[in-house]
Amino acid sequence: MRTRRFAFFLLLSSLLAAQSSGDRMAWFQHDKLGMFIHFGPYSALAGEWNGHRTPPGDEAEWIMQRFNIPAPQYRELARRFNPVQFNAETYVALAKAAGMKYLVITAKHHDGFAMYHSAVSKYNIYDWTPFHRDPVKELADACARAGIRFCVYYSHREDWDDPDGYGNNWDYDRSKKNFGRYLEAKSKPQLRELLTNYGPLGLVWFDRGMDTPAHAQEFVDLVHSLQPKCLINGRVGNYGRELMGDYQDMNDNGMPTGGLQEYWETPQTLNTTWGFSKFDQQWKPAGVVIQRLVEIVSKGGNYLLNIGPTGDGTIPPASVAVLQKVGEWMKANHESIYGTSACPLPDSPWGRCTVHDSTLYLHVFSWPSDGVLRVTGLRTEAKSANLLTDPSRKLKVGLDHGVVAIAVPQRSCDAIDCVVVLQLVATPKVEEPILTQGSDSGFDLDYLKATTSGKAVKRFNRDGRFHISKWTGPEDQVSWRLLVSQTGRYRVSIRYSAPAAWAGGGFEIDLGTRKVDGTVQVTGEGYQYRVFDLGMVELSKVGEYVVRVRPTKELGHPLMYLESVRLEPNIN
Ligand code: FHN
Secondary structure, eight states, X not given: OHHXXXXXXXXXXXXXXXXXXXXXXXXXXXHOEEEEEOOSHHHHHTTEETTEEOOTTSOGGGHHHXXXXXXXXXXXXXXXXXXXXXXXXXXXXXXXXXXXXXXEEEEEOTTOOBSSOOSSOSOBHHHHSTTOSOXXXXXXXXXXXXXXXXEEEEOSSBOSSSTTSBSOTTTSOGGGOOHHHHIIIIIHHHHHHHHHHSOOOSEEXXXXXXXXXXXXXXXXXXXXXXXXXXXXXXXXXXXXXXXXXXXXXXXXXXXXXXXXXXXXXXXXXXXXXXXXXTTOOOOOOHHHHHHHHHHHHHTTEEEEEEEOOOTTSOOOHHHHHHHHHHHHHHHHHGGGTTTOEEOOSOOBTTEEEEEETTEEEEEESSOOTTSEEEEOXXXXXXXXXXXXXXXXXXXXXXXXXXXXXXXXXXXXXXXXXXXXXXXXXXXXXXXXXXXXXXXXXXXXXXXXXXXXETTOEEEEETTTEEEEEOOOSTTOEEEEEEEEOSOEEEEXXXXXXXXXXXXXXXXXXXXXXXXXXXXXXXXXXXXXXXXXXXXXXXXXXXXXXXXXEEESSOOSSXXXXXXXXXXXXXXX
16 A cells, blocks of 8 residues: 555656646746845854954855864854844745745755754754754744745755765865765755755755766755655756756856846845855945846846845844835836746847736836937837836827837936836737848857747856757757848858767758758867857848758757857958
8 A cells, every 4th residue: 555655656746846847937937036045153153263254255154164164163163053033034024025935045055054953963053052943944934924935055065064075175085085975864865854844845946066967866856756846946957067957047146148048046145245244244235136136037037135144143234224125116116027027129228128918017227318218129019108106197109210119207206217117919029130240240140149949048057158058959940130231251150069978960050042061079078169160151142141050950969059150251
């Protein structure tokens, strides 16, 4: 009977894990804004140990590693950690007030100290300190009461306390480490505890990547086996290879140029450190945070904003002040954020845009001095316009040489971001960009200006660069529209990265009446981009061309990590 039940459970788990990506990601795509909390014994050190100080810009939660604090000494410091001012309701109330819909707490950071009552290791806040409580449990319960999605951060590779963990080579001899033993004895068992004892988790936020894709997959499988609906961030995976997880994390405080076609998130500090530092008062103004939130959402991402509580569990008042101002703006403008998608329009000088069905939200950071807000690139008829904060007052909408022109009040409704709602007759259609010849008469066809189809997607890699990948067969294509004004011969080159496993893939570059064929060469493991010359083509007519790149047959693996194609005029 037990076997049958277990088999049924496994089947159910795998079915739920196979849930379509859209269903799994629905809450993440809607919620947009989360609270990150970096909280542990490093909070009590507050950026100082034995007279050594972590300077602003240095991450105070790294203090053990920064000053090579011997593990036994750090353990004694941790014994004194007693955040008596910690109050989960206060933390969750601040998240709610800021408009945050999910919360990620460091259950174990790199110092190896568990911020929850772990049976795997006594080195945890419940057993090791006078606090003798479980803040992770208290936050999970407070989130459930407040309707905030509860999530945990777990440093699955880096562990400076465990002799077999990554990163502590000042106490332990690297050559004697047995990393596999660490994974089996601590990392996976603690993750199992978190997935079992704290209710449904919105996501597990892994960090610093894993040493191999195989080990990373074990963590993905472990999460799916216990909580199939729980999301996994991209840092679960090995950074040098095809990215894993349900969504991609930008680099810390990162901001992509745009155009990404996958779910992504930027983690951000409110000053310059994740863990509390008494020396870091470089708080970001609320206006900067709000405009960054809008830019991230306008590019299709989520924003995970951090607080670093002090050693006694107090949230720094400066953090509270910023988040309360963010919440005031969100209270008036949340419709233009939650559940919206990336702006389909070309960049505008006045600000950003977000979209929901046939409604465009125009986020105006710099108010037009002539009282006319111009929206370029839109090919769908506009029906009406109003300030989001004043729906009853309709604004005059017209066309000015094909550009939508909205007559707006003389003064902006919000100096940080005044939102103008533009109702369209249908979901927005946008003119595909047409690329003209550069000053050197060449064409630089990069991922950002490309149009993708099939499985080809514009992605981010942990080296902080962007490319097109996930394309495996002729249906998966990338194209650009060109306006050629200078006819003649052009040298075609392509810049990409490809690991050994992808060598030999055939592809073609189709320029209309002429084609150039190529075969993928190995550039090395990880993201090592190189330029390859593909010969000459004749562009004999002035006018519009479409350049299309695709695999010539089904490969069973991605063709390459494509960064760009270049057409260089052959002047001589
Ligand atoms: O090393 C960590 C760091 O302490 C912090 O947790 C950030 C948050 O994104 N992640 C790693 C650095 O990227």
